[in-house]
Amino acid sequence: MTTQRFPLPDVGEGLTEAEIVEWRVAVGDTVTVNQVIVEIESAKSLVELPSPWAGTVTALLAEEGTTVDVGTAIIEITTDAPAGAPSGGAPEAPAAAAGEASGEGSGSVLVGYGTGDGAGGGRRRRRGAAPAAEVEAKRPTSRSGTSTSSARPDVDAPAPAPDPAQAPAPAPAPAGPAIEKPMASVPASSAAGAQSARVLAKPPVRKLAKDLGVDLASVHPTGPGGIVTREDVVAHAEGAAPKALATYPDDDRPWLASGTVSGDGRQTRVPVKSVRKRTAEAMVASAFTAPHVTVFQTVDVTKTMKLVASLKEDRDFADVRVTPLLVAAKAVLLAVNRHPQINASWDEASQEIVYKHYVNLGIAAATPRGLVVPNIKDAHTLDLLGLAKAIATLTSTARAGRTQPADMADGSITITNVGIFGTDTGTPILNPGEAGILAFGAIRKQPWVHKGKIKARWVTQLALSVDHRLVDGELAARYLADVAKVLEDPARGLVWG
Incomplete structure (x- = not known):
């Protein structure tokens, strides 16, 4: 029998x-x-992790809803394999991973791993305080070898009898300032109780305040004589009492569910994690790494709307949402084929442009x-029907939270x-x-x-x-113009495709 601990793996994209x-x-x-x-x-998706071993679960080392660093042990499984032998081809835990240091000499290791040497379980000694043995050793001693005490002068202790056979010795140097005896601390609850007791209030009012958890000293009195x-x-x-904002219905704010409401009810603080954290990191990195420039074009998409209506009646497209x-999407792909330079990425590390x-x-x-x-x-490589099916699968998987990092x-x-969402553009x-x-804006009927002639047409930005x-700028303008041309007249795709 041996006990294995499974560390949280990196499921993709170098996640931490x-x-x-x-x-x-x-x-x-x-x-x-x-x-x-x-x-x-992890990242922006839900991922199911399989067990690398067969055996019995003996401990769950992380609670639901908590964020765990990659490399931290999350589950403990007891297997039938002898200690030290591999079990079920399970990967070995990394020698050093994100986790708590177990003490001097053990390094940064997984929780529960590493040596026990140097791991102090007791209370940490205050800085500057020395062990009792060291204090005793540092006390000045008399010629007879007995240690002299640095006791306070107000402590009644019998003075040693003088030895007439010895010459008077000079007084020993003081061992340091006298240590004052600490004052007994008063519990906060007792202090608050004493303060409340001085407030003028009748016994039933005091009981009500206690039941409601109200400190009487913080209540503004309005009764006669300050009662x-x-x-x-x-x-x-x-x-x-905490108050919810009147502008937010109680059943329409799931994004507040994991937050903490302030005492006055005017704020809710929600931890930044998971999807929101990953999105923020990616957007900040993009905005402050790549110099953005945006070009705009307004397009008459009346023929596109007619094509969409026609495809909805087509038997081949009956099982997909058109x-x-x-x-x-098809226009974007056709334009990439005409302007492949836009299908690229910048490799900062190697100082290269990667054309895909x-x-x-x-x-x-x-x-x-x-x-x-x-x-x-x-x-x-997809035709219009294949592209429609791929978009349907992609969006349904994403909304279910099942998109994998590789996707x-x-x-x-x-x-x-x-x-x-009704937005014109962005x-x-x-x-x-x-x-x-490419931002694809709302389609509206406009003059x-x-x-x-001025007519009512379907227009988008x-x-x-x-x-x-x-x-x-020239490449961006030419690319966007080609996307617009396909939306203006989808039949153009037959020529470019």
Whole structure:
């Protein structure tokens, strides 16, 4: 029998931490190799971790809802393999990983690993304090070898009788300032109780204050002669109770569920973690690394809307959701084929431009956990029906929180559909490692000059943000113009495709 501890692995993209979402096993359960034992949230997705061993769960080392560093042991499993022997091909725990140092000489190790030498379990000694043996050794001694005491002068102690056979010795040097005896501390509760006792209030009012957890000393009295009334206590208790903001319905703020409400109810503090933390890190890195420039174009998409209506009646597209975003995605791919320079990334470490001969098309998706940007691998190889199915699968997986880190890696160019929220357009921030992102705005019926006459036409606005290190203004303008041409007349795709 041997006990194994499973450290939290890096599930992709060099992540450093993850949140324990749900344990699928409990202490005492029997598990098999590759059985799912825990669900974690790392990067922008939920990931299920399998057991590397077969055996019995003896301890869960991390609670649900906590964030754990990669390399920290999260579960303990007892196996039938003898100690020191590999069990079920389980990977060895790293010799040094993020975790608590176990003491001098043991290094930075996983929780529960490392030597026990030097690990002090007792209370840490105050700085400057010396062990009793050292204090005794440093005390000045008399000629007879007995240690002299540095006792306070007010302590009654019999003076030693003088020895007439010896010459008077000079008085020993003082061992240091006399140590004052500490004053007895008064418990805070006792002090508060004494202060409340001095407040004028009748016994029933005092009992009410105690039941409501109100300190009478903090209540403003309104009774005759400065006495605290029942109404004063009740008003104070109601005023100190946390209040929800009237603008937020109680059932419409799940983003506050993990937060802490301030005493006056005017603020809620929510820890930054998981998806929101990852998104913030990526956006800050992108905004302050790649020099952004954005170009805009307003487009008549009436023919695109007619195509969408026609495809909805097509038998081949009966099982997929057809929207203008599908046509926009195809337009982005066709434009990349005409301007491959935009399908690139900047390698700062090697000082190289990486031109990609494939298109992994990113689709920004708003989910209950935050914004994620999975991408459709080799989207340039798909026809319109295949692209529609891929978008449907990608968005449904993202909203369920099941997008894997690999699905968000190695993107080429991204579309963010801000129009679904009624927004005309925006200046999107690049997904890290990409050279372009297209914001697809809301489609509205507007007056438009068509064939020399003002007519009501379906119109939208496009905004393309690019990395100016890779994409010059001319290239950005030409690329966006080609996307607009396909949206204006989808039949053009038959010629460019």
